[in-house]
Amino acid sequence: MEKIIKIGTRDSELALWQANKVRDGLEKLGCRTEIVPVKSDGDIILDKPLYELGITGIFTKTLDVAMIQGKIDVAVHSMKDVPTALPKGIVQAAVLQRADTADILVHKGDLSFLEHSGTIATGSLRRKAQWLHRYPGHTVENLRGNINTRMRKLQDNDWQGAIFAAAGLERISPFAGTDLNPEHRTPLEWMVPAPAQGAMVAVALEKDTYSQSCLSKLNHRETEICTYIERQFLRVLEGGCTAPIGALATIAGDTVSLTGILLSPDGRQKLSVKKEKSLNNYHDLGSICALEILDRGGKEIMKHIKSHQPGPGPNGKAPAKT
Template sequence: MEKTIRIGTRDSELALWQANKVKEGLEQLDCRTEIVPVKSDGDIILDKPLYELGITGIFTKTLDIAMIQGRIDVAVHSMKDVPTALPKGIVQAAVLPRADAADVLVHKGDLSFLAKTGTIATGSLRRKAQWLHRYPEHFVENLRGNVNTRMRKLQDSEWQGAIFAAAGLERISPFTGTEINPDHCTALDWMIPAPAQGAMVAVALENDAYSKECLSKLNHRETEVCTHIERQFLRVLEGGCTAPIGAKAEIKDNQIAFTGVLLSPDGKKRHIIHREVTPDDYLRFGEACALEILESGGKETMNLIRLHETKGPDSKVSS
């Protein structure tokens, strides 16, 4: 008898939307499913940026444990939150079609601050570093919580704006009724997104043949290839620490165009790469791009970042 696939997810509104998207896809394949919400430390600890918590995969760790303990069969994540090395016994089973991967500045209708001193907010070290690289006279405040919480904090603050993922805004608005004035949203086309931003991934136990087979039918090959490159770039650069790294791969005219970036936490140092490859040669492409970054000065920047982490988040990074 076919089993009911228990889909584990964080209980935030966005995570539940994502889990329900997978649930709908599986049920269209006549697979029985149920949603099992699980709260993670990343949802509970909201007074510190993620990079200060010192934990990789903070949003996925609780679900990994629930899966290994047999409480759920499948976990659905924003792929950018998933560590590049999955726990032993857990495998990537499906990557869904990617939504808009861009970052968006939500502001209060006046962008004149961009030409002078201003303050924006984000909990992402990658966004902070890229913003400070472009606007070195600005200040960046920490901002955590779900989309509604962050929107409310922005409106109640004296900040000029806050940075959000376009995919998150698109997914959450119809689900919660959140209305965002499009005139107060500016796409940051110069900001390189997080590796796998905008993509969702479903993971399952390696020995769970039924769940893996069902999920494999939801897999989107183009998104799988592009996120593989981006996450490989991240893995080779990262070396176990939290670093400001962006990566974006796109398939156009039978070519994969890739852009990757590594920055110092203060944004003063930036290493960027643009390369193309044919789809047949994608397997080690992310690694090759990361090694090129490291060999052209990125290794020294990574050493600075590790020193920054060792001394603590309030230490200064010399550039």
């Protein structure tokens, strides 16, 4: 008798949507499944930005432990939250087809503040740095919580706007309040997304060949290639610390291209790169772009960031990613 695949997920609405997306795909393949919600520290600690929590993989650690302990067979994550190095014994089993990669400014109707002074909110160091680079006279406030919570905070404060991932808004809108599908939305086409933004990944134990075999049928090859390149760019650049890094790979015909950026946290310094390669020779594209950034001044930016970031906490973990 085939086993029931226990799918672990954070218990936020968005995370549950993602887990159910994987469950539906597996069920259509004839696999038996069960959703197992697991509370994570990242959903509990809301008074600090992610990059100040001092724990690597804040949204994935709890599920990793549950999987190693045998409580779940599969974990489903927003891929941008997953550390570039998976824990020993856990492997990437499927990357689902990517949704919209864009960042969205949700505002209160009047965009005239963009030409003057203004205040927007985000909990992302990457978004903050890019915003301040483009609008150096603005103020950026910290904003944490699930999408519903962040929308309420936007309405309750005198901020002009807040930045959200388009994919998150699209996924949660069908079963949430109408305020999650606001009319006042402006795509930030100039903002480079986080590596793997808009993609979902399912991981399993390396020894669990049954779950891996089932999940492999859900894998979207183009998304897998693009997120591999983006995460390679991130891994080579960051060197174990958190920094404002953006990356987006795209495929057109037989060519894959990568746009990557590194900024100082205050947005004053920005280094960017764009390169392309043949689709049959993409494996080092992320690394090549990252090394060019480092050679053009990125080493100095990263050195400065590392010297100003909190060191490992009492559990020996490095600072969290954003």
